[in-house]
Amino acid sequence: MKRHRLPGWSLWITLALTLLIHPGAGAKETSTPNILFVLTDNTGWGDFGAYGGGEARGAPSPNVDRMAREGLLLQNFNTEPQCTPSRSALMTGRFAIRSGNQSVPIGVPYYGLVPWEITIAELLSERGYATGMFGKWHLGKTEGRFPTDQGFDVWYGIPNSTDESIWISPDEIRNFTNAGDLEETLPESQVPWVMEARKGEKPEKLKRYDLKERRRIDAELTRRTIEFMSKHARAKKPFFAFVPLTATHYPTLPHPDFDGKTGYGEYADMLVQTDHYLGRMLSALEELGVEDNTLVVFTADNGPEDPDNGNDRFNGWTGPWAGTYFTAREGGLRAPCILRWPGKIPPGRRSNEIVHIVDFFTTLARLAGAKVPSDRPIDGLDLSDFLLGKSDKSGREGFPIFVGNDFYALKWRNWKVHYIWQESKYSPKEVLSTVPKVVNLITDPREERQVAEPYNTWIQYPMMKVLADFQKSVKQYPNVPLGAPDSYKPSN
């Protein structure tokens, strides 16, 4: 322990300020690289070969592994612990609780991004980018809250989560639930649809999103992404292709071309399918001659549903980490994340620097020469120097972890303090009211052991300060309330 450097006051003041200040305002560069951003759903940190999984887990991943050789692999990329929060953070550069998106919506009439929010798609659009989204949104299902209301020129996909596909497939539903005839009571208004939209137009319902469609949608997303990229590459227009695939979210049903391909269950099949679709998109970039001018990001929104489920339907491997999404444990927070930009991002790098999904907003804005808003707290940091190899440090020291409305934990460097402990998604929430649980993420990656008292108490100084400053910023800029109407404007 003797080598841990004690941080001075200056350190956590700096840290606190990074949560308040708006980095990237006044960006110096004015380049406009294409951006292909592929986001998978509920995927384990260790699932792909470059993270130790791949073929050893029954699912070879040559394309993901190649991206890692050619780019930067992040070992400590952190998400919010649920789908909607993570996507909200990605789109806005703000911790999801600031935007009223701290929980996945269940049974509510409307939810998602209020119009007042500013997304990365809007920033890039203003910089002259063609912006296309192909996949799952999960940030609003009502008029005014679709992707094309938030900066995307075009969108094809599903508004909510992919598990809704089991709602309308009476023939298959019994394989997945014990719900009997429940599906017959589903109100027509809640039936899920595959939708298509163009900016300024009302989205069109194309077809019901049932289990058959669920198997095929990622193939269609890939096809449309390539079509979109081809169109704009040929027109020499910079593009932002955002591709939130539905794999590997429950129900894990692969495309018929991949069903049974691995022999190790549907989850493994979907990993192989995803790697294949990524490969097709990468090949398209090469064929279009824009490989060198395109930043590719491959990542996931959070960790897997059920990594240790004890049955043969293998569901994601979290590597050294434990826990699931819907918790503040590393297995839910850490996701695979690889970035490639030939000639710009040095090849073959691995880094354990902390990066948070909010950081994409500020970093992509900076790389594209866009300005981030200054009238609201932006939590994302500009990581461009880190990505481009000009710095070994990401600059991010930590972040608060909310699960729903509750402040569960704080991660700071290689430490985490848990105020509320939850083993896994379906475990009870344990409030650690007397002594919080402080863990060392390097020596105890599964977060099982309270560290000894002297460190326990010391480490909470910088951590509590981070929280206090976050709370202060919330006081100055109140969070968007959960369930805010479209008319929401901040009161400060």
Next chain:
Amino acid sequence: MKRHRLPGWSLWITLALTLLIHPGAGAKETSTPNILFVLTDNTGWGDFGAYGGGEARGAPSPNVDRMAREGLLLQNFNTEPQCTPSRSALMTGRFAIRSGNQSVPIGVPYYGLVPWEITIAELLSERGYATGMFGKWHLGKTEGRFPTDQGFDVWYGIPNSTDESIWISPDEIRNFTNAGDLEETLPESQVPWVMEARKGEKPEKLKRYDLKERRRIDAELTRRTIEFMSKHARAKKPFFAFVPLTATHYPTLPHPDFDGKTGYGEYADMLVQTDHYLGRMLSALEELGVEDNTLVVFTADNGPEDPDNGNDRFNGWTGPWAGTYFTAREGGLRAPCILRWPGKIPPGRRSNEIVHIVDFFTTLARLAGAKVPSDRPIDGLDLSDFLLGKSDKSGREGFPIFVGNDFYALKWRNWKVHYIWQESKYSPKEVLSTVPKVVNLITDPREERQVAEPYNTWIQYPMMKVLADFQKSVKQYPNVPLGAPDSYKPSN
């Protein structure tokens, strides 16, 4: 499960034959690449970055990771489950039980390779190689059983295991044991020494191998390896440098230059140290201009001592696998293994094909144009086509697993059947006399779940046949008995 192809009889007959036949006899190629073979001790599958660990585990491994980018990373490289057996298998190409080396020696007057055994060093020596060994032997401590009696021109290192270093360090021993004044009873004949030897001469005792030396020995091994490689590279003589480092074996005491370097304990420090020494050897190859003509192997003799020891002295990470050495579980058997040979081994490959440590004997012989013996069973397969990228398949379907004298288990493709189950090194041995435990290593990497009966019974057909054929070969060529004298000759 439907996609598992049922093997025909021909398959397991072929497999059975591979355990008997002597592949590589009549090698076609006559090249003489240099070989640098670095072997670490009790190291976890996941400890290095390219396997998912590295910086995320507090121990960056840039040199190991670079080797992986430039070469072939094996995800399913298998050892024998103890030090002496693994080294016996590596040197002879024969499962250790055939050579009477199935256990680490404790309290015996002599042990190791009988003179009748033929090592890879002998084969390479006959092909004109300079053969040097720098490190831990653990295959004999008496005259006639040192490395220089078994094909090495020169040797510097320790004859037995590195834990002996604590025997003669009364000042430090209390940090490691509760043995009190026990050390004072150690007979002078058992005091460990650092030794140096040349072929045809009696080894010289250089200095006592105490805890101070234990910290420094790997630096000295690295220095001497580079000196050896330099001498022969300049003389244009092909060389075989075998470097069994003492890291990361207990006591995990890093060199003073690395002590406390990571802040995450001695084990992590030793990982960083090992990566650094590997880097120095790789740089030397580059400076000598022989990088392209040198096959580099970086691997370990078996899994770690205690991967889940529950204290802050972090001891190895086994990745998805569980268990320790001295068991038949994957955590003990699987070790990191990366091979690099620029221009010959295609870069950036990962493979989950089964490879066993016995296979190096036959493969290295083949690559160097040497003939393997035909008067004894050689278990090693010729993997040269696999390494050189001419084949995706290693050709190895499985192997028997002995722990000491006991037949514990059989691994076959992605399955394993346990006849004797042992949780970890210090756990009791459970004889599964009624129903063996059959596990699927892809869907259940921790080997916790018995597979359902239809598969359980089916899978044992090809497995039992492998065992029967192994036993048949043992009947034809009896194993060297444990504790055989130097005069041992086979009776068949």
